């Protein structure tokens with residue numbers, strides 16, 4: 134049967150610049166939750182474990198992803214966490230009831246070990262403080278412990294614990310999802326705004342070089358969104374640098390066309406948060422611009438039911454272990470595109486999470502590692518999506534779905550890396566039936582030729598990867614080519630693509 138074809142057009146120009154991309158847009162997240170830490174990044178006794186107990190097989194994959202920043206230690210968990218429990222001699226560390234996920238936290242891993250791990254993973258750390266059960270005092274002691282060089286109680290305690298040099302952690306989150314009634318120490322917008330502003334002031338007095346993230350809404354469906362942002366920022370505006378966004382999607386209704394359109398919701402969410410920040414800016418007659426930290430995003434729904442069966446108060450149970458499908462990888466690709474399209478305001482983003490817990494990397498306790506379907510769009514975007522985001526002018530056929538109208542079949546972002554003389558197109562063809570022929574006018578990129586067209590495609594929307602059986606893997610046999618100064622991108626039906634061009638010297 135002949136292939137069904139749809140056509141789209143794109144104009145790309147060096148001058149249509151959105152922004153320099155902050156590499157931290159490819160960040161991720163490790164929470165003390167499920168097997169992210171214990172059995173994920175840390176498993177003493179594992180055949181690949183180093184002298185610290187860090188799994189080298191996991192580290193290899195994290196390094197492959199080139200993750201620039203990792204948020205830690207939570208998440209919901211941070212809202213009842215005593216950072217002091219996780220430092221000092223391991224033998225003295227308390228086992229605690231961890232209330233967010235109702236497990237036992239052994240505190241074998243803590244701040245210093247995570248900083249060690251981050252060095253090996255070649256990544257920066259984004260540290261969260263507890264503004265649920267605790268407040269200014271614990272937070273200021275914590276930053277003194279981490280960032281002050283020496284000569285004070287907390288900094289000398291760090292040195293006593295074997296860390297002579299300060300960790301110099303630059304990015305700090307002022308709590309987590311404080312608008313959520315599920316959060317231990319949940320607060321009203323005014324309560325949180327005041328506490329966050331005062332904590333921010335104290336943290337900056339200890340270390341003026343830090344950057345701070347104020348909690349935005351837990352997702353765009355929260356009843357108080359975006360009033361939460363407006364009210365909290367009315368307190369924190371001059372004291373913070375970023376406001377956080379969190380969003381997870383799922384395909385509960387098994388409606389693939391509608392599911393793939395959910396990145397439009399993400400786009401709307403980002404635009405609303407930008408407008409709200411700018412509204413507060415105008416109200417305050419401020420000169421300062423608040424940026425966005427999309428520090429939790431992903432697909433999360435597959436494991437919802439199985440998690441209800443897990444007994445409480447055990448150590449590192451397999452919580453939130455979504456096994457991702459092929460269609461999830463396409464939505465993840467579009468979510469990454471959405472972030473790139475807003476890279477003028479979204480400066481940090483964290484795929485939540487990194488290992489075992491709603492993650493691109495999975496492990497077996499004592500066994501092997503494997504890559505989920507979502508690993509691939511994340512990998513290619515992180516490795517090749519560095520430089521400047523360009524604004525492609527797109528003409529695409531569209532469709533309507535249950536919740537969305539005018540959904541372009543073509544979802545595209547474009548990155549220009551001047552240093553490498555490389556132009557990279559990330560594109561999702563949302564059409565479930567038709568191949569998409571995309572005519573890309575690259576008028577200002579004379580001499581650029583297609584060097585690679587990577588495709589992630591599969592006949593089965595629900596195809597999954599499991600240990601030893603990776604059904605969803607990219608190939609480099611994409612059919613794009615150059616013709617009369619244009620790139621003709623041939624995007625297979627229902628696929629994620631990366632078309633990479635380089636200057637022919």
Ligand code: AHR
Nearest residue numbers: 164208209210309310485
């Ligand atoms: O990433 C899993 C959880 O999702 C985080 O702990 C919380 O911040 C969010 O609700």
